[in-house]
Amino acid sequence: MDIHFRRLEASDRTDTFDCGNAQLNEFLHRYALKNQHRMFGVTYVAVQAPGGQPEVIGYFTLANTSIPRQGLPQELLKGLPKYQSMPAFLLGRLAVHKNYQGKRLGEVLLSHCFEHCLAISKLTGARYLIADAKESAVTWYERYNFRKIEGSGTPHSTKMFVDLGVVNTAIKQKPTGSHMGLTRTDSAI
Amino acid sequence: MKTVKFQADLASADDAVLNTLMKELEVRSKADFLAKALALMNWAVRERKRGHKIVTMDEQGEVIRELVTPELERVAPDFSLPSVSTTWTLEEVEDFGRLASGDQPKPTAHLIRAMNRR
Numbered sequence: 001m002d003i004h005f006r007r008l009e010a011s012d013r014t015d016t017f018d019c020g021n022a023q024l025n026e027f028l029h030r031y032a033l034k035n036q037h038r039m040f041g042v043t044y045v046a047v048q049a050p051g052g053q054p055e056v057i058g059y060f061t062l063a064n065t066s067i068p069r070q071g072l073p074q075e076l077l078k079g080l081p082k083y084q085s086m087p088a089f090l091l092g093r094l095a096v097h098k099n100y101q102g103k104r105l106g107e108v109l110l111s112h113c114f115e116h117c118l119a120i121s122k123l124t125g126a127r128y129l130i131a132d133a134k135e136s137a138v139t140w141y142e143r144y145n146f147r148k149i150e151g152s153g154t155p156h157s158t159k160m161f162v163d164l165g166v167v168n169t170a171i172k173q174k175p176t177g178s179h180m181g182l183t184r185t186d187s188a189i
Numbered sequence: 190m191k192t193v194k195f196q197a198d199l200a201s202a203d204d205a206v207l208n209t210l211m212k213e214l215e216v217r218s219k220a221d222f223l224a225k226a227l228a229l230m231n232w233a234v235r236e237r238k239r240g241h242k243i244v245t246m247d248e249q250g251e252v253i254r255e256l257v258t259p260e261l262e263r264v265a266p267d268f269s270l271p272s273v274s275t276t277w278t279l280e281e282v283e284d285f286g287r288l289a290s291g292d293q294p295k296p297t298a299h300l301i302r303a304m305n306r307r
Contacts, residue, residue: 037259039271064272071282073290090275111303120270128289130275143299147288151280159281163293170296170304 003057003105005112008032008043013055019095021134027093028059035061041092044116046109058105060113061092065130087126088161089117094131110144114167121164131160145170195223237261 008014014028032043041063047054066085069077080086091113096105117129133141138148138158145167146160199207207222216222233243233256243256296304 037263039259039262041273042270062270064270065275066272067285068277068282071279072286075290076286089270090273092273107299107303108306111306114304132275143297144303145294145297145300147294149281149288150284151278159277159285161285161289163289166293166296167300167304169293170300173296173301173305175302175305176298 003046003048003108004054005044005046005109008036008045008056008059009054011054012045012047013053017056017059018098019101020098021095024093024095027061028056028095032059032061041090044109044112046096046105056097057100058094058096058109060094060109062113062116063090063092064088064124064126065090067128067130086128087124088128088130089120089126091129091131106140107144114164117164118167127164128161129164131162132157133160195220233261234264238264240265 010033014032017028018025028043035041036043041061043059043061045056046058048057049055065088067088069080069085072086076086094106094109094113096109114129117126121127131141131146133146134157138160141160142148144162146162149159149161152158207219210216211219211222214222214225216225236243243261245253245256247253
């Protein structure tokens with residue numbers, strides 16, 4: 001598979017994208033590019049171009065966000081200006097085309113997402129990546145060190161987070177063996 | 190130098206601005222003005238591509254205004270992510286605080302594989 005990873009571009013074909021989740025499909029078909037132009041979030045895509053025009057086969061959206069300081073322990077707030085919330089990244093959506101699910105493309109997209117966050121965190125100081133995960137995707141995210149945050153106000157999604165320090169540690173370690181078969185639990189990943 | 194013919198329809202208000210600017214800048218022809226405007230835009234795009242911000246400063250070096258346009262942000266490197274707000278309940282913030290201030294977990298085998306695949 002000759003797959004390229006980059007920002008979504010106007011010339012990318014998105015209408016053929018189908019991950020099995022209507023909301024995630026509609027976002028890419030109708031809103032991703034508009035949102036990018038309006039600076040509501042950046043969509044990164046995996047594209048293939050078998051017929052010439054690049055076709056999106058997977059995507060994720062990324063933005064800066066913040067965690068309110070009220071309720072956070074003092075040790076986490078050390079070094080932050082008095083009235084500033086804690087900077088963080090927001091992984092808005094992540095989805096893979098049906099035809100490519102189960103081939104670890106979701107994992108590759110997530111690794112790209114981590115790499116972007118690590119590069120940006122050197123400039124912004126943000127240390128945490130937040131994801132609003134659908135219930136069916138929670139187990140998948142947990143495999144990559146995301147942790148569930150209890151107390152969610154919405155019944156259909158769960159806030160999760162990963163410490164980018166853990167991701168940095170993972171880069172320095174060698175993968176062990178080939179026993180880690182990927183079990184698919186989420187239809188959109 | 191080889192030249193290319195260029196024709197454009199301008200709103201009358203824009204035409205008035207163009208004429209005023211040409212007088213102020215003492216630019217004699219519209220072609221010359223376009224060439225200078227193009228050079229300026231080209232410079233702005235190159236600077237933004239490098240991640241540099243385009244700002245105006247007062248005489249003391251204090252930033253007065255930053256130039257932000259959707260077009261320039263499109264060429265900005267990846268580290269200029271937009272910012273969005275997320276809603277948090279107090280319980281979520283407290284639980285996040287409890288988890289984040291505890292011991293850092295070890296990376297999972299999946300994460301190690303993902304981050305070492307290339």
